[in-house]
Amino acid sequence: MGKTRSLALSAMLIALALGLSYMERFLPLQLLIPLPGVKLGLANIVTLFALYFLGGKSAVQILVIRCALGAMFGGGLTAFFFSITGGVLAMATMALTRRLPFLSIYGVSICGAAAHQTGQVLMAVLLLRSVYVAGYLPALLLISIVTGFLTGAVSAACFRAMIAAQLPFASNMEVSYAGEFD
Amino acid sequence: MREKCKPVRLTLCRGDFLAVCLVLMAAAALIAGWSMGSGGKAASVQIWQDGIWKGEYDLMQDQEIQISGSYQNTVKIQNGRAAIIDSNCPGQDCVKSGWHEDARQSIVCLPNRLELRLVGTEGEPQVDGVTR
Numbered sequence: 001m002g003k004t005r006s007l008a009l010s011a012m013l014i015a016l017a018l019g020l021s022y023m024e025r026f027l028p029l030q031l032l033i034p035l036p037g038v039k040l041g042l043a044n045i046v047t048l049f050a051l052y053f054l055g056g057k058s059a060v061q062i063l064v065i066r067c068a069l070g071a072m073f074g075g076g077l078t079a080f081f082f083s084i085t086g087g088v089l090a091m092a093t094m095a096l097t098r099r100l101p102f103l104s105i106y107g108v109s110i111c112g113a114a115a116h117q118t119g120q121v122l123m124a125v126l127l128l129r130s131v132y133v134a135g136y137l138p139a140l141l142l143i144s145i146v147t148g149f150l151t152g153a154v155s156a157a158c159f160r161a162m163i164a165a166q167l168p169f170a171s172n173m174e175v176s177y178a179g180e181f182d
Numbered sequence: 183m184r185e186k187c188k189p190v191r192l193t194l195c196r197g198d199f200l201a202v203c204l205v206l207m208a209a210a211a212l213i214a215g216w217s218m219g220s221g222g223k224a225a226s227v228q229i230w231q232d233g234i235w236k237g238e239y240d241l242m243q244d245q246e247i248q249i250s251g252s253y254q255n256t257v258k259i260q261n262g263r264a265a266i267i268d269s270n271c272p273g274q275d276c277v278k279s280g281w282h283e284d285a286r287q288s289i290v291c292l293p294n295r296l297e298l299r300l301v302g303t304e305g306e307p308q309v310d311g312v313t314r
Contacts, residue, residue, distance in 0.1 A: 025273075036275040036290055052190060074272065078293050102197030105190070110198065114205045124290065128297045129233025132288045135216055141209040145202055156192040163190070176189035 009054070009169065010062055017046040017066045018073070021083075035139055037082075037120050041113055041147050047091055048109060048155045053162075053169045056095055063087045082123050089119035105159065106152035113148030114141055216286070224285040224300035227264045229257070232295045241283075241300075253294040264298060266291060 020042040029038055043066065050059035067087055071080035093115035097108045117140040124133045162170045229236040231251055239247060239259060246267075247257040255276065256268035263283040266276040269291060276291035285302040 030275060030278045034279045036279060036292060076272070076293065078295070079272075082292070097201070100197065102195065103191070103201060104195045104198055105192055106194050107198035107201035110201050110205060114208070124292060127292070127295060128230065128290065130230060130288070130297050130299065132286065132299055133290055133297060134212075135286060135288060136290075138209040138212040138216070141205055141212070145205050159190060160192050173190050176191045 005168070006054070006058070010058055013046050013050060013062050014066050014069065017043040017062065018069055020046070021066075021070060022073075033139075033143060035136055035143075037117065037124075037136070037140060038143055039147075041116060041151055042154075044090065044109065044112060044116070044148075044151050045155050045158070047087070048094065048105065048112070048151070049158070051091065051094055051098060052105075052159065053173070059091060059095075063091055078127070081127065082120050085123040086116040086119040089122075090116035104152075105156050106149060109152030109155060110145055110148030113144035113151065117141060117144045222285050222302060223262060223283055224264075224287070225303045226301055227257075227259065228299040228301055230297040230299060238301075249294070249296060251294045251296065253291070255291055255294055255296055257298060264289065264300065266298070269294070 021039075024039050024042055027040065029040065046066075047059060047063060050062050054062075064084070067080055067083045070083060071077060075083065090112040094108050094112040097103055097111045100107075103111075118137065121134055121137045121140065124136075125131055159170075160175060163173050163175055224241055226238050226240050228238045229247070229249065231249065236249070239245065241259055241262045241264060244260045245258075247259070249255040249257060253269060253271040255266050255271070258265055258267045263281045265281040266279075266289055269277050271291055271293040273293065276289060276294075276296070279289055282289055282298075282300055285300055287300045289298040289300075290296065
């Protein structure tokens with residue numbers, strides 16, 4: 001992929017991630033589960049995509065720029081610290097678990113979601129200087145299984161379509177069906 | 183010319199179940215560790231902001247407390263329970279988290295770096311308290 005093309009793709013992904021996290025604010029998930037930090041994590045789909053198709057370097061760039069812009073557009077500095085620690089921890093976890101041959105994108109996404117929540121709670125502990133805030137972590141971990149599964153499912157559907165369409169960035173990928181590694 | 187194919191697993195497999203179990207176990211371990219201390223009703227609420235002690239209020243005295251900082255929070259204490267009933271922070275997570283009455287619970291407003299820590303009679307959450 002050429003330099004221009006790769007730049008344009010990264011820019012679009014950043015915009016997409018920002019749009020997704022903005023849209024998320026309007027989902028009344030908090031009414032269902034009244035805990036701080038509960039969200040679907042739709043922007044994680046973009047991180048997953050970047051990791052799988054563009055590689056670690058682009059993925060980190062997209063993540064950092066997205067968090068910085070998100071903070072500028074209304075999150076503020078506190079929100080930046082939270083999204084960056086959660087995001088970096090999730091990305092590191094997904095980059096590692098992705099290499100495990102016995103995990104599908106669902107497993108990778110669930111591990112990423114759990115790491116994201118852990119990162120955010122860690123940040124809260126640091127910021128409030130109180131370990132009692134960590135009492136929220138078990139509930140957030142349980143929720144991350146559900147949200148991780150959902151974002152994994154969306155990603156799986158997207159990836160399957162992109163690989164089938166042989167898009168330029170997906171031309172050297174192929175879908176592996178369960179059973180091949182077993 | 184096509185490069186070497188990178189296989190991508192897009193369907194659920196047994197390994198994913200393992201990942202779910204691992205997260206469940208982590209959550210269970212944390213819950214177990216956390217509830218080793220005490221539960222029970224809280225007697226008072228401590229207010230911490232930016233890691234700094236701001237005061238302690240009896241849950242038996244109905245009152246409203248204003249907290250300033252980057253944002254404004256209104257804390258209400260009523261019938262042995264506490265809640266943040268109003269806030270001008272973005273997100274409003276603190277208001278949505280509602281009323282709390284058990285010791286060792288926290289109500290937080292992250293944008294305002296505020297923590298309301300519900301504590302038992304000892305002042306500090308009891309580690310050697312009654313087991314449930």
